[in-house]
Amino acid sequence: MNKVLALMVCLLVLGMSSPVGAKEIELSYANFPPAPTFPCVQMERWKTEVEERTEGKVKINTFPGGTLLGAKGMFRGVKQGQADIGCLSMAYQPGVFPMTSVAGLPVGFTSAETSSLVLWDLYTTYDPDEFSDVKVLTMFTSAPSNLMSKKRVTKLEDFKGLEIRASGSLSRSLDLLGATPVSMPMPETPEALQKGVVQGLLSSLEVLKDFNFAAYCPYQTILNLQVYPFAVVMNKEVWESLPPDVQKVMDELGREQAEWTGVYMDGHVEEALEYAQDKYSTQVDTLSDQDMRELQDKVSPIIEEWKEEAAEAGLPAEAIYNDMLSLKEKYEQGNDDL
Ligand code: DTR
Numbered sequence: 001m002n003k004v005l006a007l008m009v010c011l012l013v014l015g016m017s018s019p020v021g022a023k024e025i026e027l028s029y030a031n032f033p034p035a036p037t038f039p040c041v042q043m044e045r046w047k048t049e050v051e052e053r054t055e056g057k058v059k060i061n062t063f064p065g066g067t068l069l070g071a072k073g074m075f076r077g078v079k080q081g082q083a084d085i086g087c088l089s090m091a092y093q094p095g096v097f098p099m100t101s102v103a104g105l106p107v108g109f110t111s112a113e114t115s116s117l118v119l120w121d122l123y124t125t126y127d128p129d130e131f132s133d134v135k136v137l138t139m140f141t142s143a144p145s146n147l148m149s150k151k152r153v154t155k156l157e158d159f160k161g162l163e164i165r166a167s168g169s170l171s172r173s174l175d176l177l178g179a180t181p182v183s184m185p186m187p188e189t190p191e192a193l194q195k196g197v198v199q200g201l202l203s204s205l206e207v208l209k210d211f212n213f214a215a216y217c218p219y220q221t222i223l224n225l226q227v228y229p230f231a232v233v234m235n236k237e238v239w240e241s242l243p244p245d246v247q248k249v250m251d252e253l254g255r256e257q258a259e260w261t262g263v264y265m266d267g268h269v270e271e272a273l274e275y276a277q278d279k280y281s282t283q284v285d286t287l288s289d290q291d292m293r294e295l296q297d298k299v300s301p302i303i304e305e306w307k308e309e310a311a312e313a314g315l316p317a318e319a320i321y322n323d324m325l326s327l328k329e330k331y332e333q334g335n336d337d338l
Helices: 002-017 038-053 074-080 100-104 112-126 168-176 186-194 236-241 244-280 289-299 301-312 317-332
Strands: 025-030 058-063 085-089 134-141 145-149 163-166 180-183 200-203 219-225 229-235 283-286
Touching: 025 038, 025 074, 038 058, 038 085, 038 134, 038 229, 038 244, 074 085, 074 134, 074 229, 100 112, 100 134, 100 168, 100 229, 100 301, 100 317, 112 134, 112 244, 112 317, 134 236, 134 244, 145 163, 163 168, 163 186, 168 180, 168 200, 168 289, 168 301, 186 200, 200 219, 219 289, 229 236, 301 317
Parallel strands: 025 058, 025 085, 163 180, 163 200, 219 283
Antiparallel strands: 085 229, 134 229, 145 200, 145 219
């Protein structure tokens, strides 16, 4: 009798896990930072849009906080099929993305909306080999990077010897400014700050709120340094297995998602600055015009270094760079139809 009962329970449980009208397609989406941060906020928005626009045909299971794949293993993990979709920061793997890393050069982007659209346009124009093993679903960038620090920095000289966390070409900027860069992905930064391994970080300022860095970094200095490029990629075989109507929904979302994320990011930076000032009375400094010009001069070798590396990788470096500058100007003037 007991066996019969157990069997009935088993059948019931099995039946419940695949109810009538179950989603036809389930996809996993891995992300490396914690759920409240902007890469994950954009992930949830994309999930909702895809689920709605495919009328329930597709279900996306999201895994924030490195629960499925971490920052550095993201690209490989998606290619190997450990996750169907993954969100990666190109700056965490120097040398792997010679073309799209152009968007991480110090050219003075002032908004994530502009830089995200520029990155997406450059990617779709040049269709670089670096992403040929995956399907790219969207790209976007963080907002311009500024300093958050335990020590007040009001002039270029103050950078000397400061140990600051960054990644990719932002670490190189710190080098050129005389600071001591400590490279690590964002999720490792809270511990490094708490333990005093670093005295601050270079990033977009929304992390003052999303990681509560305002509690450790009472000083911010506006530098408008590089943005960090991101890509959302899907395992190629999984992409090829999707029906055309689902592919169409995802393709149509590519540029829209880039823009949405940029707009969200810009607004969220403002919110985080207000939060930091209200809750922790943080102080925002700017450098003198003279120091800002000098800063631009000091970091400019990064552009030449990128051009050399891109040319070595067989890319039309000058053309890509010049296209980036014209696209930047176009979007800064709010002219989308050029
Ligand atoms: N600034 C880059 C990218 C970045 C900005 N905000 C977040 C939040 C979570 C992860 C990454 C980022 C960086 O420092 O990695």
